[in-house]
Amino acid sequence: MAILLGAIADDFTGATDLANTLVRQGMRTVQLIEVPAGPAATAIDGVDAVVIALKSRTIPAAAAVAQSLAALDWLQNAGARQVLFKYCSTFDSTAEGNIGPVAEALMAALDTDFTIYCPAFPENGRTIFKGYLFVGDGLLSESGMRDHPLTPMRDASLVRVLAAQTTRPVGLVPLSAVSDGPTAIRATFDRLRQAGTAHAIVDAVTDADLHRLGEAASDLPLITGGSGLALGLPENFRRQGLLPNRGETAAVSADLGGATAVLSGSCSVATLAQNAYMRARRPSFQLDPQALAESDEQIAQAFDWAAGRLGAAPILISASAPPDAVRAAQDALGRERAGALVEAALARIARGLVDRGVRRLVVAGGESSGAVVQALGVRALAIGRQIDPGVPWTVASRDGAPPLALALKSGNFGGEDFFLRAFA
Template sequence: MSDKLGIIADDFTGALMVAGYLEAAGIHCPVVFDSLAVTGAAPVIIAGTRTRTVPVPEALTQVKRMAEAFLAAGFTRLAYKACASFDSTAEGNIGPAADLLADLQGLRPVLMSAGFPRFGSTVHQGYLFYRGRLVSESIKRFDPLTPMPDPDLVRFLALQTPHRIGLVPHATLRRGRDAAWAAVDALKADGAGHVLFDTTDDDDVEIAADLAAARPAILAASDPLIIAYAERLARGAPAAPPLPPFGAGPAAVLAGTVGPVILSQLAAFGAVHPVLTLDLLDPRGEAVAIAAALDWAAPLIGMQPFAISTATDQQGVGRTQGALGPTGAARLAEFLLGSIAMGLRERGVKRLVVAGGETSGAVVTALGIASVRALPEGPLGTGFCVTDGPDPLSLYLKPGKLGADDVLLRALEVMR
C-alpha cells in the first residue's frame, strides 16, 4: 500500500472504536496517545487526542503535533475523526481542525460526514438525527459540555470556519458516484472549502468513501466514513500481527460520564458489586477525596470488582455545574478519576473499565500509556485494548452513552 493513513481522533474511545473495526477487518491499526509513538510500521495508525472540548488553541496544538508526526513518518493521507453526533460548540473544534489539516497539505475541499446509521445517528438534508429525533431534541441535549442546540450541520459548522460549507444530499448520493463527484466539483467551483455528505444510510457512506479514496483528500468525519475510507486505502496491506491476550488480575470500573445511560449501568453493576460515588463538592478537598477512595477500594482489590464514579442525576449535575461551571466540574471529575486510576494500578489493578470519552482520556493520560493494541469488535462492540509492554494492563474504554444496562458486568467477564 502506498497511501498510509494517519487518523487523528477527538477522543480516546472513538480512536479505539475505529481501530477495533479495522482490526476485525484484518487491518493492523495501532492506537497511539503520544506523537512519539507514531511509526511507519502499520498502514493505518489512529491517534487518540483530547480535542473535543478543550479551547481551540489547545486543540489545534494537539492536532498539529500529531499531524506533523504522521507526515514525518511517511503518512500521505490525514483525517480528523469526530464522534457520530459531531459533538462540538459554536467555538469548537471540528472546523478549525479540518482547516489546519487542509492547510498543511494544501487540499480543498475538506470532505465531511457525521452520523453512524448502525447506532441510530443519521444526517439527512444536512440535519443531524440521534435515535430518530433531531439531535437538539434527543438525550444529547443534556450533554453538559456539547449539547448541540442546532441540528443543521451546515449552519452549525459554518460558525467554526471562514470557509463555506456545501452539502451533497442523500438524493444526489443515491444517483451514484458520477453524480456525487459532479456535485462535489460544482460546490468546489462555487467556493466551498468544506463539503458535507448526508449519512441517511450505509449506502451514502459507501459512495462518500469511494470518492474520498479516489483522490487525495482531507477528511473530517465520524466513524463509518473514516472506517470505510481506511479499508479502501489499506487493501493489499500485510496481514495484521497476532492479537495480544488480556492481562489477568484484579478489576475495577471508573465512571465519569453523566446521564441516564451510565446511571442505569451503575445500578445494574451495584446490584452485584460495591459502588462508591464521589461528590465533586466534597468539602474535604481533592487530596482527601482521592485518598479516601483508595482506602475504600484497598480491601476489595483482588477480592471482587468494584466501581468508583462521579456520575450523578440531572439535579446533581446542575448543583455541581452551578458551583464549578460545566467545564470546571468535568475537569475536576477527570482529575479525581485519573488520580484514582494511578493509585489503583499501584495497588495491583490489572483490568480497568472506564466509562466516558473524556474520562477515558484522563485515565489513559494519568497512567502514562503511550500506545495500545485495540481488539476487534466483539459482542460488546469495540473499546477493548491491551497496553504495550511486559506488564500489560487490560482496558475497556466505553463511550458514555452506549451499552446495555449490564455492559459493565459483561465487560469484566470478557476481560478474564
C-alpha cells in the same frame, strides 16, 4: 515502512473506536497516545494505519489547532497517503469549535480547498438526513446530548453548527446523491467546489452509504467524520494494490488476569443507565465533585472502600450524575473546575487501583479516559475484541510497566449491561 492512513482523533475513546473499525476492516492499526516525541519507527513497523489520540475536543480552539497540526506533521513524516480527522458521532463541539477551526487548519496545511464531514455511525443509531443528525429516532437536539456538561448540542443541523465554526461556505451532499453511488457523490463534490464551497456535510443512513462515500473520497487529501466513515477506506487501498485482502485482522488477547474495575465519569444517558444496572448487581462507590473540591478525603475513602473488594468480579467507582446534579456542581464550582476535579480524581484512583493489582479496567467517558490514560503513562494501544459497537478491549503498552487491558468507552456507547458484559 510508510503508513497508508493517518488519523487524528480529538479524544481517546474516539481514537479507540476508529482503530477498532480499521482493525475489523483488515488494516493493521496502532493507536498512539498524543504526538510521539520522535519518529516512533518501531511502533509503526508493519502497520497500515496510525491513529493519534489527542485530548483536544474541549480545550481552547487555538490549542486544539496546534496539537492537531503537530499530529499531522508526524503522520506526514510517517508517509500517510490520506489523513482522517476523527470526532464524535454526535459532532460534539463547543461554541468556538473545535471541529471547524481544526479542519480548516488541516486543510491549509495539506493545501486543499475542500473536505467532507460525516459523523454517521448507523450501527450505533447515528444517521444524517438533509444535513440533520439523528440519534436513534430523534434529532440530536432532542437526545441526551442536549444537556451534555461540556459540549451541549442543541442544534441538529450540522450545516448550521459547522457554518458557525468556519470561515468558508458549508454545503450538503444529499442522500439522493449518496444513494446513487461514488460517481454521483464525486459529481456533487465537484459542483460544490465550483460554487466556492469548502466544507460539505454528507448524508448517510446505512453502512452501505458509508462504503459508497469512502470510495468517492479516495482522492481527498483530508476527510473528516466519525469512525463509521472509515468503513469504506481500506478497500480504496486494496484497489490500489497497497493493502492485502487479509480479512479481519486478528485481535490481540486482553485476558491478562488480575483484578478488575470500572471508572465512570460520563454523564450521558447511556452511561447513567449502565451505572444503574451495575449498582444493582455489584459494589459501587460514588464521587461528589463538591466534596473533591474541599479535600482529598474522598479519594482516600475510595481506596479504603475498594481494598477488600478488588478481585475477578468488577467494582464500580463513579462520578457520573444526572443533569440536575451536574448543573448544581457546575453552579457551585464552575463548569471547567467541576470537570477538572472529576478527571483528576479518576486519574489518581486509576493509578492507585493499578498499584493495588487491577489489570483490567473499563473507563466510561472521553475526557475521563484521556485523563486516566495519561495518568497511567500509556504510550500505545493494541486493539482487542469488540465488546459493543465502537468499543473494543485494548492492551496498553507502558514504559517499564506490566501491560494493562483497557476498555475506553464513549459516554453514549454500549448497552445497559455493558460494564458487566465487558468482563464476562
